[in-house]
Amino acid sequence: MRKTFIAFLLLVSSSGFAQLGTPWRQEYEKEKNGPHGECRIDWQSVADGLDYRKITCLGDRDDLDVHVVRVDLQRWKLDVASISGGSTAHRVASDRDAAFVINANFFDHHLAPLGALVRSGDQLQRPQKTSWQSIFLIDGDGNARIIDPSGWPQYGDDAWMAVQAGPRLVTAGHTNRVHQSYTAKRAGVCIAKSGDLLFFATARKFDMYEIARIARRGEEDGGLECRDAMLFDGGHSTQIYLEGDTKRVQVTGDQVPAFIYATAR
Numbered sequence: 001m002r003k004t005f006i007a008f009l010l011l012v013s014s015s016g017f018a019q020l021g022t023p024w025r026q027e028y029e030k031e032k033n034g035p036h037g038e039c040r041i042d043w044q045s046v047a048d049g050l051d052y053r054k055i056t057c058l059g060d061r062d063d064l065d066v067h068v069v070r071v072d073l074q075r076w077k078l079d080v081a082s083i084s085g086g087s088t089a090h091r092v093a094s095d096r097d098a099a100f101v102i103n104a105n106f107f108d109h110h111l112a113p114l115g116a117l118v119r120s121g122d123q124l125q126r127p128q129k130t131s132w133q134s135i136f137l138i139d140g141d142g143n144a145r146i147i148d149p150s151g152w153p154q155y156g157d158d159a160w161m162a163v164q165a166g167p168r169l170v171t172a173g174h175t176n177r178v179h180q181s182y183t184a185k186r187a188g189v190c191i192a193k194s195g196d197l198l199f200f201a202t203a204r205k206f207d208m209y210e211i212a213r214i215a216r217r218g219e220e221d222g223g224l225e226c227r228d229a230m231l232f233d234g235g236h237s238t239q240i241y242l243e244g245d246t247k248r249v250q251v252t253g254d255q256v257p258a259f260i261y262a263t264a265r
Helices: 002-032 089-096 149-158 208-216
Strands: 044-047 050-055 066-071 076-087 100-103 117-119 122-125 134-139 144-147 159-165 168-171 187-192 197-202 226-231 240-243 248-251 256-264
Touching (some): 076 159, 089 100, 134 149, 144 187, 149 159, 159 256, 187 208
Antiparallel strands (some): 076 256, 168 226, 187 226
């Protein structure tokens, strides 16, 4: 009786694994082209030195809804807008004749930005000392960096512009440990392995694991292939505005007090 029962269990287990085999194999094949299937890599020039890509993949999700903007710092100057009482990306673009705008810092209930803030080389606010936030800056030589607040003494005095938010998603090509957290719209910045400077914003909601994986993965896998990446304020704050010769892209959000914007050199 005992031998018969064991044989029955083995039969049921074998049958179950056989049924699971095909879907698992399909999932493996899809994973080889990224978690969302085969993804298109189509960059569109919006203006000289300003390019746009919308990540779209063939798979269970037809549209990841990730907007990516590539900025050539040889042709475009980045700076910070700090606005008492808050504003929107569209309004900042109009007021400063900017082709691209994205939200930046966290802020308090008075709409005052929190953390490091440097505008046109003028330090408006010093960094907050935290273990999980990061600072994005452009130095006096036009180099883009993502640093921990502890690195401010080394780089802060030479910053042309800087904003602080977080968390950091990728460091030196490796995904950081992040809490899964809630799903929300996300905005952030990526210094790609190629050296390209990329900004991104999502129209739909992602948890931290998802957005970190997108930041690290290669372009052909539906990712950004970042060497370093961090998030700006997300949720209802997430917003971008992009307008050029051939395209206009907008992700709308609530009024916030701090933005990064790009103007032609």
